[in-house]
Amino acid sequence: MNLNRGPGLITILTDFGEDDWFVASMKGVIASLAPRARMIDITHRVPPGDIRRGGLALRCAYRCFPPGTVHLAVVDPGVGTERGVLAARAGGYVFVAPDNGLLSWILREEKDRTVFRAEKRELFLPEISTTFHGRDVFAPLAGRLAAGLPVEETGPPHPEPVIFTPPLLRSRGEGCWEAEIIGRDRFGNCLTSLTREAAGDGGAAELILTAGDRDLRLPFADCYGAVEDGGLLAVWGSCGFLELAVNGGSAARELGLADGERITLRLRR
Amino acid sequence: MNLNRGPGLITILTDFGEDDWFVASMKGVIASLAPRARMIDITHRVPPGDIRRGGLALRCAYRCFPPGTVHLAVVDPGVGTERGVLAARAGGYVFVAPDNGLLSWILREEKDRTVFRAEKRELFLPEISTTFHGRDVFAPLAGRLAAGLPVEETGPPHPEPVIFTPPLLRSRGEGCWEAEIIGRDRFGNCLTSLTREAAGDGGAAELILTAGDRDLRLPFADCYGAVEDGGLLAVWGSCGFLELAVNGGSAARELGLADGERITLRLRR
Amino acid sequence: MNLNRGPGLITILTDFGEDDWFVASMKGVIASLAPRARMIDITHRVPPGDIRRGGLALRCAYRCFPPGTVHLAVVDPGVGTERGVLAARAGGYVFVAPDNGLLSWILREEKDRTVFRAEKRELFLPEISTTFHGRDVFAPLAGRLAAGLPVEETGPPHPEPVIFTPPLLRSRGEGCWEAEIIGRDRFGNCLTSLTREAAGDGGAAELILTAGDRDLRLPFADCYGAVEDGGLLAVWGSCGFLELAVNGGSAARELGLADGERITLRLRR
Numbered sequence: 001m002n003l004n005r006g007p008g009l010i011t012i013l014t015d016f017g018e019d020d021w022f023v024a025s026m027k028g029v030i031a032s033l034a035p036r037a038r039m040i041d042i043t044h045r046v047p048p049g050d051i052r053r054g055g056l057a058l059r060c061a062y063r064c065f066p067p068g069t070v071h072l073a074v075v076d077p078g079v080g081t082e083r084g085v086l087a088a089r090a091g092g093y094v095f096v097a098p099d100n101g102l103l104s105w106i107l108r109e110e111k112d113r114t115v116f117r118a119e120k121r122e123l124f125l126p127e128i129s130t131t132f133h134g135r136d137v138f139a140p141l142a143g144r145l146a147a148g149l150p151v152e153e154t155g156p157p158h159p160e161p162v163i164f165t166p167p168l169l170r171s172r173g174e175g176c177w178e179a180e181i182i183g184r185d186r187f188g189n190c191l192t193s194l195t196r197e198a199a200g201d202g203g204a205a206e207l208i209l210t211a212g213d214r215d216l217r218l219p220f221a222d223c224y225g226a227v228e229d230g231g232l233l234a235v236w237g238s239c240g241f242l243e244l245a246v247n248g249g250s251a252a253r254e255l256g257l258a259d260g261e262r263i264t265l266r267l268r269r
Numbered sequence: 270m271n272l273n274r275g276p277g278l279i280t281i282l283t284d285f286g287e288d289d290w291f292v293a294s295m296k297g298v299i300a301s302l303a304p305r306a307r308m309i310d311i312t313h314r315v316p317p318g319d320i321r322r323g324g325l326a327l328r329c330a331y332r333c334f335p336p337g338t339v340h341l342a343v344v345d346p347g348v349g350t351e352r353g354v355l356a357a358r359a360g361g362y363v364f365v366a367p368d369n370g371l372l373s374w375i376l377r378e379e380k381d382r383t384v385f386r387a388e389k390r391e392l393f394l395p396e397i398s399t400t401f402h403g404r405d406v407f408a409p410l411a412g413r414l415a416a417g418l419p420v421e422e423t424g425p426p427h428p429e430p431v432i433f434t435p436p437l438l439r440s441r442g443e444g445c446w447e448a449e450i451i452g453r454d455r456f457g458n459c460l461t462s463l464t465r466e467a468a469g470d471g472g473a474a475e476l477i478l479t480a481g482d483r484d485l486r487l488p489f490a491d492c493y494g495a496v497e498d499g500g501l502l503a504v505w506g507s508c509g510f511l512e513l514a515v516n517g518g519s520a521a522r523e524l525g526l527a528d529g530e531r532i533t534l535r536l537r538r
Numbered sequence: 539m540n541l542n543r544g545p546g547l548i549t550i551l552t553d554f555g556e557d558d559w560f561v562a563s564m565k566g567v568i569a570s571l572a573p574r575a576r577m578i579d580i581t582h583r584v585p586p587g588d589i590r591r592g593g594l595a596l597r598c599a600y601r602c603f604p605p606g607t608v609h610l611a612v613v614d615p616g617v618g619t620e621r622g623v624l625a626a627r628a629g630g631y632v633f634v635a636p637d638n639g640l641l642s643w644i645l646r647e648e649k650d651r652t653v654f655r656a657e658k659r660e661l662f663l664p665e666i667s668t669t670f671h672g673r674d675v676f677a678p679l680a681g682r683l684a685a686g687l688p689v690e691e692t693g694p695p696h697p698e699p700v701i702f703t704p705p706l707l708r709s710r711g712e713g714c715w716e717a718e719i720i721g722r723d724r725f726g727n728c729l730t731s732l733t734r735e736a737a738g739d740g741g742a743a744e745l746i747l748t749a750g751d752r753d754l755r756l757p758f759a760d761c762y763g764a765v766e767d768g769g770l771l772a773v774w775g776s777c778g779f780l781e782l783a784v785n786g787g788s789a790a791r792e793l794g795l796a797d798g799e800r801i802t803l804r805l806r807r
Contacts (some may be wrong), residue, residue, distance in 0.1 A: 009300055011293065018287070018556070019724040021599035021777075024549065024580040030601030032546055032579065035604065037419030039578075040308075041301065048725065049786075061290035064297030066304065068430040080761025089336040130760040132776030133601065186288040186315065211468065223349025239290075248318075278569055280562065287556070309569065309577075311562040331557035333566030333673065335573065455557040456586065491668040492618025507670035508559075519588075 007066045007209060008037045010146050011075040013058050014134060015046035022132070024060035026074075026139040029125065033143030038158035040065075042073075051101050051163070052259065056191070059105035060239040067092040072142035073102050080130040086161055086249040087118040087145065087154040096142045096149055098133075104164040115161050146232050167193035168262060170227065174266040175204070181257050184264035188250025194242040195267055203269065207234035209244065211257060218244065220267075276335045277306045279415050282327050282342040283403060284315035291401070295343075295408040298394065302412030309334075312340075318346035320371050321528065325460070326454040328374035329508040336361040341411040342371050349399040354406060356387040356414065363420055365411045367402075373433040384430050387423035414506055416438035421460070436462035437531060444473070444536040447501050450526050451510065457519025463511040463534055476503035478513065480524060480532045487513065489536075504511040545604045548576045548684050551596050551611040552672060553584035560670070564632045564677040571681030580611075587615035589640050590702070590797065593723040594729070597643035598777040604726065605630040609682035611640050618668040619721065623675060624699055625656040625685025625692040632689055636671075642702040653699045656692035659800065684734075705731035706800060710755065713742070713805040719795050730797050732780040732803055742805035745772035747782065748799045749793060758805075794799075 016022035023044050030037060042061050045053040049185065054075035062071050076083075076098045084099035090106050090113035097103050099117075107192060108111060118141055126239045128136040145151065170178040207218045218234040219227060224247045227233045232251065237243035244251045257263070279299060285291035292313050299306060311330050315323040323344035331340050345352075347369045352366035359375050359382035366372050367498040368386075376382060387410055397405040414420065439447040448462045455488065476487045488496060493516045497504045506512035511534065513520045526532070548568060554560035561582050570576060580599050584592040592613035600609050614621075614636045620638035627642050628651035635641050637655075645651060656679055683689065707748040708716040717731045745756045756772040757765060762785045765771045770789065775781035780803065782789045795801070 007300065008306060011297075017724045018579075018581060019583045021595045024428065024578060024599045025602040027578045028549075028599065028604075028607075031545070031576075031607075032602070032604040033487060035545060038300075038576075039286075040293060042290060043287055045288045054451075056671075059291045061293045061297065064294040064301070066297075066301040067302075069297075078763060081763050129774075129776040131762065131773060135776065180686055185291075186286045225350050235400060236398075238294075238398040238404065256507045276569070276573060280566075307567045307569075307576075309562060310556075311559060314557045314558060326559045330562045330566065333563040333570070335566075335570040338566075338569075454560075455555045493617060493669065494619050504669060505667075507667040507673065 010039045011042050011071045013042035014044045015075045017047045025135045036145040055102050064142045065207040070094045070146045073097040074134040074138050077264040079133050085118040085150050086159045088115040089151045100208050101162045101164045107163050115158045116155050117158040154234040169193045177265045184252045188252040190244040190251045197237045204267035206268040208266040218219045278338045279308045280311050280340045282311035283313045284317045284344045294404045298408040299412040303416040306415040318342050324371050339363045339415045342366040343403040343407050348402050354387040356420050357384040358420045370431045370433045384427045385424050386427040405410040438462045446534045450530045453521045457521040459513040459520045460510045464509050465505045475537040547607045548577045549580050549609045552582045553586050553613045563673045567677040569679040575684040589613050593640050608632045608684045611635040612672040612676050617671050623656040626653040627689045639700045639702045645701050653696045654693050655696040665768035707731045715803045719799045722790045724767050726790040728782040728789045729779045733778050734774045735754040744806040746804040
């Protein structure tokens with residue numbers, strides 16, 4: 001596929017925040033190399049260095065974009081060390097990211113994928129700083145890909161990119177799973193590793209959540225407003241995961257559940 | 270008017286924040302359906318569910334945009350319930366929003382307006398989640414409108430959209446009004462319901478503000494720097510409302526005035 | 539140079555924050571006057587009125603953009619007073635800003651520059667508020683420049699724009715400088731006034747930092763991860779300045795250094 005025929009669209013996800021000049025510097029480089037590319041921010045508010053959180057945000061957004069979109073993700077606590085640079089084609093999209101697990105969700109879920117070590121120096125800026133590869137390495141690479149560079153020409157195939165162990169999801173019999181908290185959104189909704197696909201749904205009416213030594217009963221609902229204000233509920237979230245929520249409040253705070261915490265989920269009709 | 274001849278511009282206002290993937294998901298959907306549309310954020314930092322605050326931000330920004338711009342606003346605490354979806358043409362613009370009062374300012378102030386219930390299912394995404402209509406309902410609708418869909422084809426006319434009671438503004442004789450605080454900006458300036466148009470201006474030199482049992486005298490000034498540092502002032506703000514301000518400080522904090530609080534305003538020459 | 543042949547790109551930097559309608563209003567005005575211009579945010583989170591901080595962010599970002607880009611910067615505590623409006627060509631770019639020192643870095647460092655007082659009223663909006671020149675004065679000016687207006691036509695040459703005294707940097711013998719803290723980024727890295735160019739670098743291995751009555755030894759490193767977690771280091775930052783950093787922490791907090799604070803820097807091989 002020649003991306004000259006792609007949409008010339010680049011999404012950008014980083015942990016650089018919005019206080020400084022970092023994201024703008026990346027966009028300037030992209031605008032220089034791909035004058036027609038349009039750029040859309042996913043988020044720049046990933047907590048610094050939080051690869052898992054960044055990966056989840058990318059996982060929840062990327063499929064909304066048109067085929068051929070270049071997804072550029074930079075959460076890179078190892079900047080300046082020997083970690084590699086990935087360029088990948090997966091699910092009809094192109095991805096650029098450090099080889100540190102940030103693309104784990106995509107590389108696990110998209111079966112139709114090819115991954116390359118993007119190591120051709122001439123694709124980066126002529127001068128590469130040691131602390132800002134977002135601008136000097138990743139942005140020029142994404143810009144060139146959006147301008148039509150085939151992914152294959154970024155470097156050799158990479159058979160073993162870093163991919164995190166999938167989140168825990170183990171069936172414990174009919175309607176019961178060992179699972180984990182995979183992340184939270186800013187409203188305090190807790191995303192679990194149980195997907196609607198895995199659960200088969202089937203119209204559960206109640207969730208029994210075991211976290212630590214507590215058992216909690218949560219009604220299943222279609223929307224937050226279906227329970228009283230401040231009430232806990234379980235909902236099939238918009239990214240396909242079972243979510244724990246509090247109507248008008250924060251389930252993360254209410255339940256005190258941390259990312260990665262193990263839980264047991266029982267679905268009752 | 271056929272919007273194919275419009276500017277292909279979409280503004281977006283939500284309460285989704287910038288920490289997550291929500292706004293980007295909407296933009297991906299829009300980019301898929303309206304590949305040439307350009308998107309400009311108004312704000313995504315409306316306090317969650319604060320329809321009045323979101324409506325005011327939209328009111329203060331929308332007229333700056335070129336005619337034909339599609340204004341997409343999603344502050345939607347009732348997502349998943351039976352609240353309707355509006356598509357409207359007003360003042361030369363197109364609006365898409367939940368039918369919950371978010372467009373109150375526009376629908377009150379723009380006399381040349383037509384409002385439709387956007388209920389044609391085929392205009393939305395094929396699969397509609399119960400918790401994220403921003404992505405599944407509102408974004409595709411806005412994208413199609415920006416790509417040229419006439420507003421009339423979104424559904425039947427809607428004679429009675431939700432419109433909030435206008436903010437209190439009652440004349441109490443020459444130069445005196447009962448009014449209310451309609452909102453604050455991030456600098457702590459308090460916007461009042463008294464417009465320059467209603468007041469006729471006429472070069473007032475002093476404002477006597479009655480809030481609760483306090484009377485305060487504020488000099489009128491053209492700009493914040495016209496009074497001493499920390500000093501209170503009254504100023505005709507850039508959106509046409511009388512504003513209460515503190516030079517280099519926060520009138521909201523200084524005066525302890527809440528949104529919706531009733532005040533009396535006396536203008537003295 | 540006719541900017542009709544420029545990239546039609548406008549960067550925007552302000553202290554307006556992202557809570558309100560201010561930045562969007564500016565963008566609406568630009569979109570009205572320069573329908574094809576693309577806009578890229580540098581940052582809108584400059585602390586209110588902090589001209590030095592805004593100037594530094596602009597200094598660190600602007601050269602990443604393609605030649606001909608219009609850089610629009612509005613940090614304008616003197617809005618509504620008699621401060622002037624600048625339009626400048628410098629280093630192949632166009633700049634629009636209040637005449638208050640915000641462009642100091644650019645006007646000091648770019649030798650190939652011409653500065654104009656942009657005072658032709660017809661270039662602004664017909665009605666100019668006293669409190670929001672970002673929308674009424676600066677945005678229309680930037681829009682017209684991006685749409686092709688030559689900088690020369692904005693007003694008469696301005697021989698003496700406001701330019702701040704350069705940050706302190708005085709050689710105290712081989713490898714030793716009196717310098718100052720010029721700013722911090724959101725990670726807490728402290729930028730100093732010592733540039734790699736001035737230092738000649740030469741592979742220093744250690745920095746002796748004197749701040750107040752303290753002497754601290756910091757290893758030079760290529761990247762943050764080269765020292766233990768929580769360890770101090772000196773690094774040549776991505777904008778060319780010597781930076782003081784803490785791996786995984788905040789040097790600004792750790793060292794208690796304020797912007798503008800004087801320090802002594804000794805580089806040891």
